[in-house]
Amino acid sequence: DQQVKQNSPSLSVQEGRISILNCDYTNSMFDYFLWYKKYPAEGPTFLISISSIKDKNEDGRFTVFLNKSAKHLSLHIVPSQPGDSAVYFCAANSGGSNYKLTFGKGTLLTVNP
Amino acid sequence: DAGITQSPRHKVTETGTPVTLRCHQTENHRYMYWYRQDPGHGLRLIHYSYGVKDTDKGEVSDGYSVSRSKTEDFLLTLESATSSQTSVYFCAISGLGTQPQHFGDGTRLSIL
Numbered sequence: 001d002q003q004v005k006q007n008s009p010s011l012s013v014q015e016g017r018i019s020i021l022n023c024d025y026t027n028s029m030f031d032y033f034l035w036y037k038k039y040p041a042e043g044p045t046f047l048i049s050i051s052s053i054k055d056k057n058e059d060g061r062f063t064v065f066l067n068k069s070a071k072h073l074s075l076h077i078v079p080s081q082p083g084d085s086a087v088y089f090c091a092a093n094s095g096g097s098n099y100k101l102t103f104g105k106g107t108l109l110t111v112n113p
Numbered sequence: 114d115a116g117i118t119q120s121p122r123h124k125v126t127e128t129g130t131p132v133t134l135r136c137h138q139t140e141n142h143r144y145m146y147w148y149r150q151d152p153g154h155g156l157r158l159i160h161y162s163y164g165v166k167d168t169d170k171g172e173v174s175d176g177y178s179v180s181r182s183k184t185e186d187f188l189l190t191l192e193s194a195t196s197s198q199t200s201v202y203f204c205a206i207s208g209l210g211t212q213p214q215h216f217g218d219g220t221r222l223s224i225l
Contacts, residue, residue, distance in 0.1 A: 006155075034213055043117075043203055043216030044156070051211070089155060099144055099163065099207070100171065101214060105155040 003027045004092050006104035014112055019077040021107050023090030026071065030092040034101070035064060035075050038087045047088075048075070080111045116140050117217035119204050125223045132191040134220050136204030138184075145187040146171075146205040146214065147179065156203065162187055194224045 005024045013019045023033075031052040036044035050057040050064045050073065057064050063076045077084055090104040116139030126132055136145060147159040148171075158171030160179040168179050176198060178190045191198055201221050205214040 032211060036216075041218070043205075043218045046213040046215060049211070049213060091156075099146075099161060100158060101156075102158075102172075103148075103156040105153060 004104040010108040016079045019080045021075040029094040034091045036089045119217040134189045136187045142206040144207045149200040
């Protein structure tokens with residue numbers, strides 16, 4: 001039973017365009033969501049998070065949108081750069097704390113020059 | 114970068130042997146976690162610790178045990194390794210509240 005789903009295993013975009021990575025969840029108790037980026041042979045790196053009391057959080061080129069009624073969140077990267085090429089993981093937890101994250105399977109983003 | 118060191122970084126061993134992976138942190142964070150990453154599965158929580166000698170099971174804990182005798186060290190042990198435990202293992206740490214988890218660079222474990 002996969003509670004956090006990233007249905008697109010891969011995404012390819014052109015440099016300078018927008019990248020949109022999607023994530024769906026099934027557990028209505030989830031109230032805190034995070035995105036991580038992972039390069040090969042390295043550990044995941046925290047990118048951005050959002051609490052369920054918000055519907056948008058922005059940090060530079062990265063914006064996360066949360067639609068609670070649809071149980072859907074998305075990560076927008078604008079403009080996309082070749083260095084953004086990595087695997088992106090969506091994660092969620094409940095209880096207003098950070099323990100016991102549930103991760104999606106990840107989406108491989110490739111940004112072409 | 115968060116001060117997290119995983120050792121060893123790579124290990125090849127045989128089925129049936131015991132294996133211990135170490136995670137060491139210099140951040141004095143309360144929470145520590147062990148995950149495994151496998152193709153098609155993303156990251157799955159094995160065990161976590163919420164304090165010295167306080168641990169609990171995660172999603173895929175069968176075949177694994179952990180110990181935390183000091184704040185800075187969290188050990189993951191495979192008592193009798195099996196080929197299904199071939200994976201990349203990540204340690205993570207976090208402080209209180211909504212501080213995000215920070216990950217080490219992983220241990221690639223191959224069990225032949």
